[in-house]
Amino acid sequence: MAKRNDKCLPRGVARFGLMVVLAAFDSNALAQSSVSLYGEIDASAVWANNVHGGHQFQLASGLIDGSFWGMQGSEDLGGGSHATFRLERGFSVATGTDQNDHPYYVGLANDKYGALTLGHQYDSIHDYLAPFTLTGGNGGTAFAHPFDNDNANNSWLARNSIKYTSSSFDGLSVGGMYAFSNAAGQFADNRAYSIGANYGNGDFSAGAAWLHTDGRGSTEGGAYDAVTLPGTTRNTFDASVQTQNTFGIGASQVFGPFTLAASWTRSIYGGITDTETGLPARAVAFDNYEINGTWQAGASLSLSGMYTYTKGTYAHWNQGAVQAGYTLTKRTDTYIEAIYQCASAGAPAVINSIMASSRSSQLLFAAGIRHRF
Template sequence: MTSPSHKKAALAAACAVTFVCLSASAQAQSTVALYGEVDTGLAYANNVGGHSQYQLTSGLIDGSFWGLQGSEDLGGGMKALFRLEHGFAPANGTELNDHPYYVGLESESFGTLTLGRQYDSIHDYFAPFTLTGNAGGTAFAHPFDNDNANNSYLAANSVKYASPNYGGFTFGGLYAFSNGAGRFADNRAYSLGANYSGGAFSAGVAWLHNNGRGATEAGAYDPYALPGTGGAAGSVIGTFVGKQDTIGVGANYVIGDVTLGAAWSRAIQTGVVDADSGAGLPSIAFSNYELNAVWQITPNVLLAGMYVYTKASAAHWHEGAVQVAYQLSKRTDVYAETIYQRATAGAPAAINSFDPASGRNQLVVATGIRHRF
């Protein structure tokens, strides 16, 4: 016969096992993760406003940030999810509002619907085929990041849908509200995109439209001057743009350890106004033609390079760049890169994340370290 003390001990053990099982089940159904990245380095630019520049950089490949993301299993192939990220410049501690935050629902059968401040379809379906949206990062953006392939701006007040994977085919779209009473079309945006991946080949297409970027304080985009537009000579000035349409198409093909890529984009900006004087300016359009390659030389060494030709309404730019990265561990790597840009027709060279040159040429040589956590 079991003694009362043994019964109590057995009951306590059973309760403990039940508690552990329930806790494990709860943990399996709901997850929260803290993550992020710090990227900083040293850079030399031969021509910034006519002078050489040496600087400590913050994010020449990826913008530094920390984030929280999590999900909760709702059953039936459905889960709730959230993502909260905040950017910063490790060189000086400046806070940056350049990352997404959203909440939504994900279904295995019907796709994902999220609401918040988010990346548009250019980021999701086109940018991965450019080097700035892949291994190269920030400094490899097309001149002035005119097509937003480097995510110079995210869409606030946005509703976004992403489909499940249908045999390698995915698609999605975004709509960002102006939030203005009686001004539905002011400072709004919408985008569409699709991607196909099968075997060694993958391709994507995306389109982004926005009205009056920054024209209101509570709309899709923050109220600040849009960089990258200019007058007839292509000069760099602060402007607001009445309407902008951007389309991008890209493709990759994998041959062994080498990924070959090609991308084309066109950004058309109309209703251009000088941000200081309010004077009207000519419309401007950028066409970007990019060829790139990424070679995984060894498991720890990656080599990437690109050539981009950008033609604007009255000027054009040539840009070449090479980057090598060495993986010290799963979370830490060091890198070195060089970018050269040459402009014509009186336009300045302007490598992304650096101030414009005083003339048509600009060269950047940089090295850095990245750590992910």
């Protein structure tokens, strides 16, 4: 076979030919790939009582979703398979500080068999159960159950995690996650795993999930950080937990412009140690019973409300909340909301996203604006 003699070609022609080949290669790659930049900015003015014995006025960041920016992309691998990634970073629009409360991962997905992803991710409670609570829907952050004890508001994301999410089979989808401890010789110390399932048929949907952790908060860089719990000598404290089990079920039904949903979750924390004092604390469990509804009152106006009863080991909490949202454009909306929570047995009221109450009750009013890009 004769060799090609590039010396016979003018240098400019050879260089131009190389550029054409590279351009064609890049165009082909871009045609099979997609990358998008997106985000959300949410800010609100908040009034709350019983904070250090007085009223608190503040500018808060994200009483619904939180503020964040993100990138996600997909590359077509052929045969219905794709390489995917997602990178998000939260921030406070009020202070400008970073918040590590959003996912970032990379993985492979197939249209038929589902997706396998690795990184910093939501667990099965978020994926399959939270949508039946108002905090996991349009209600947002402040509508979480006391201490977000069941993670329905995804206050914690699992580090070092590998997750599988199936495609939908006649309305049924399933998934599971395992988060490694990453500690040498301590495989089960600060690890986590979860499973969940969701079923949808027309206007009816239902879901269930279970999350288990071992040695939560006991190591740096493990699956989860310590968790905030109610105390007996202090209102709240950060706790490392030897075993945590959170599980529950939920369902929703759509009636024209009205959606009615209900959920039950149970969270059990055992082997508790106060991270500040190093002293052991009693085990605690929470049962959360919630009913909520959303009415699309018009093309731009939506009204939502919820009631939750939380039965704890040595106290219980009642929480009621309402929210009105008004859409200005496809990307911008405003909202107002009110939340009231009261606790028994001297336990603190703790409305999510603000400081714990200095008494057994707390009331919050907020008005905000949210923009998506």
